[in-house]
Amino acid sequence: MNLETVILGFLNMEPMSGYDLSKRIDSSVGFFWHATHPQIYGTLKKMIADGYVTFDHEIQESGPARKVYTITGEGKQFLLEQLPTIEPHLVKFPLLVTMFLGSELGLEFWRKALVDQIEEQEEMLQVYYTILKEIPKVGSSQDLGGYLRKRTLDFGIDYQKFFIKWLKHTLKEIKQ
Amino acid sequence: MNLETVILGFLNMEPMSGYDLSKRIDSSVGFFWHATHPQIYGTLKKMIADGYVTFDHEIQESGPARKVYTITGEGKQFLLEQLPTIEPHLVKFPLLVTMFLGSELGLEFWRKALVDQIEEQEEMLQVYYTILKEIPKVGSSQDLGGYLRKRTLDFGIDYQKFFIKWLKHTLKEIKQ
DNA sequence: TCGAGCATGTAAATGGTTACATGATTGC
DNA sequence: GCAATCATGTAACCATTTACATGCTCGA
Numbered sequence: 458m459n460l461e462t463v464i465l466g467f468l469n470m471e472p473m474s475g476y477d478l479s480k481r482i483d484s485s486v487g488f489f490w491h492a493t494h495p496q497i498y499g500t501l502k503k504m505i506a507d508g509y510v511t512f513d514h515e516i517q518e519s520g521p522a523r524k525v526y527t528i529t530g531e532g533k534q535f536l537l538e539q540l541p542t543i544e545p546h547l548v549k550f551p552l553l554v555t556m557f558l559g560s561e562l563g564l565e566f567w568r569k570a571l572v573d574q575i576e577e578q579e580e581m582l583q584v585y586y587t588i589l590k591e592i593p594k595v596g597s598s599q600d601l602g603g604y605l606r607k608r609t610l611d612f613g614i615d616y617q618k619f620f621i622k623w624l625k626h627t628l629k630e631i632k633q
Numbered sequence: 634m635n636l637e638t639v640i641l642g643f644l645n646m647e648p649m650s651g652y653d654l655s656k657r658i659d660s661s662v663g664f665f666w667h668a669t670h671p672q673i674y675g676t677l678k679k680m681i682a683d684g685y686v687t688f689d690h691e692i693q694e695s696g697p698a699r700k701v702y703t704i705t706g707e708g709k710q711f712l713l714e715q716l717p718t719i720e721p722h723l724v725k726f727p728l729l730v731t732m733f734l735g736s737e738l739g740l741e742f743w744r745k746a747l748v749d750q751i752e753e754q755e756e757m758l759q760v761y762y763t764i765l766k767e768i769p770k771v772g773s774s775q776d777l778g779g780y781l782r783k784r785t786l787d788f789g790i791d792y793q794k795f796f797i798k799w800l801k802h803t804l805k806e807i808k809q
Numbered sequence: 810t811c812g813a814g815c816a817t818g819t820a821a822a823t824g825g826t827t828a829c830a831t832g833a834t835t836g837c
Numbered sequence: 838g839c840a841a842t843c844a845t846g847t848a849a850c851c852a853t854t855t856a857c858a859t860g861c862t863c864g865a
Contacts, residue, residue, distance in 0.1 A: 458727040459824080466734030476844050486733050489726035496825060498846060521832080521845050540735045543746060549723040550665035551634040557662050557785045558642030559716045560778030567781070570719060598809075602736030605743070608803050609733045619795045627784050633774075636852080652816050672853060674818060697817050697860080 458544050460492055460500050461509070465536040468510060468528040475501055475524065484588070485606075488613045501526060509535055564631065571628040575621060582617040589614065634720050636668055636676050637685070641712040644686060644704040651677055651700065660764070661782075664789045677702060685711055740807065747804040751797060758793040761786065 467473070467481055478501075479494045504510045509532030515523040528536070552574065556567075589610055598604075643649065643657055654677075655670045680686045685708030691699040704712070728750065732743075765786060774780075 458725075458730065463730060463734070466730075469734070469737075474844080475846090486730050489724060489729040489733075491723060491725075491825095493826065494844095495827085495846080495848095499825095502846095517833095517844090521843090523844070537737070540731055541738060541742065541746075543731055543750075544727045546727060547667060547723075547725040548665060549634075549667075551720045551722060553665040553785050553788060554634065554639060554642075554662050555716055555719055556781045557665075558639070558645070560781050561645075561713070562717060564777060566717065567777070570717075574719075601740060601743070601807075604806070605732045605736050608806075609729050612729060612799055615799060616795070619792070623788055623791060630780070630784075631777075650816080651818090667853095669854065670816095671818080671820095671855085676852095678818095693816090693861095697815090699816070 458539065458542075460496060461504060462536060462539040463490055463492070464497065464500060464504065465509060465528055465532050466540070468526055469533065469536060472525050472527040474515075474526065478526075486609070489609070504532070508532070567631055568628065571624055571631065575624045575628065578617060578621050578624065582614065582621065585610065585614045585617060634715065634718075636672060637680060638712060638715040639666055639668070640673065640676060640680065641685060641704055641708050642716070644702055645709065645712060648701050648703040650691075650702065654702075662785070665785070680708070684708070743807055744804065747800055747807065751800045751804065754793060754797050754800065758790065758797065761790045761793060765790065 463482065463486070464478060467478055473481065475494070475498050479492070479497050482490065482492055482497075501510065501512075505512065508529060510526045510528055512524045512526045515525050517523060552570075555562075559566075562570075592607065592610065593603075639658065639662070640654060643654055649657065651670070651674050655668070655673050658666065658668055658673075677686065677688075681688065684705060686702045686704055688700045688702045691701050693699060728746075731738075735742075738746075768783065768786065769779075
């Protein structure tokens with residue numbers, strides 16, 4: 458899975474601009490995939506050349522014309538080829554690596570670091586709760602898409618809870 | 634945090650070769666940081682130029698001479714500067730992204746995909762349990778390093794359990 | 810004898826971040 | 838007036854992967 462596939466997946470829901478893609482990716486799968494705007498604009502350019510997307514200018518009263526991208530037949534075909542091959546996940550987790558390597562930083566450092574982390578992660582959890590309230594309830598049990606999307610949000614929330622619990626447990630044991 | 638810092642952290646425990654680093658990183662923080670061997674050899678080369686490490690040839694009866702790298706004073710200073718700044722974690726999690734984007738793949742696909750994932754993740758869990766049995770019990774409560782390292786392994790195990798539970802729950806709900 | 814593990818590396822390509830660059834609108 | 842949001846993009850650099858390249862040893 459690469460950014461091309463992710464972008465095609467979103468354009469497969471509805472046509473949108475590079476700016477929209479950036480916001481949408483961030484606020485939905487942001488926890489599972491991160492992409493910056495230069496990366497998105499660059500990839501869209503490449504995908505035009507590949508014939509996976511087309512675009513139309515959407516003139517606005519103010520500011521530059523939005524480029525609204527639409528997935529093509531070829532794009533859709535590519536998407537459906539790519540999606541089923543689920544690759545293993547990649548992680549860079551500096552906190553845990555630092556824990557493994559950084560006992561020299563001392564007890565006081567770790568106490569404070571853990572307190573800070575707990576605070577940060579609890580803020581993140583609140584953000585997810587807010588999103589949860591905003592999404593529509595999954596209606597019919599026939600709606601696989603709605604169910605799967607809600608389940609990814611559940612993952613974010615439950616993971617966050619798990620992580621906070623682990624952090625608090627570690628802090629408690631370090632304190633005594 | 635970058636690979637330089639990770640390598641320096643390991644060389645700060647004991648001098649070792651690029652090959653050793655590759656194995657050690659993989660079997661300890663592999664879950665939190667991944668590095669391939671060309672990356673490690675390349676980074677070591679750069680770090681020699683920067684004066685963060687030195688090396689000695691260790692002649693063997695057979696095969697090429699091992700290059701055993703040792704951290705320098707400058708390297709140690711750089712390490713202690715870098716370690717305390719804990720950066721946010723980066724994740725690429727194709728399974729969850731695919732769930733968000735891939736309802737078109739259909740119920741049957743997802744049933745099978747989840748069953749496969751559960752199997753894979755349960756195998757990984759067994760691997761972590763094996764490592765757990767092999768590491769020495771954390772002795773004195775004074776041993777901060779031992780405690781923190783054990784705690785990173787706990788994270789791996791508890792995360793794996795959490796993930797499997799989430800997968801099984803999803804499979805159950807998808808089945809009916 | 811064949812594959813796995815030990816042990817080193819280079820080269821090309823791809824992927825990703827950071828900084829630079831522009832300019833309008835809206836709300837405080 | 839200033840910050841945030843909308844909206845586009847380029848260029849330079851840095852990080853990472855994949856393929857290529859070599860050669861020895863040990864056990865099945």
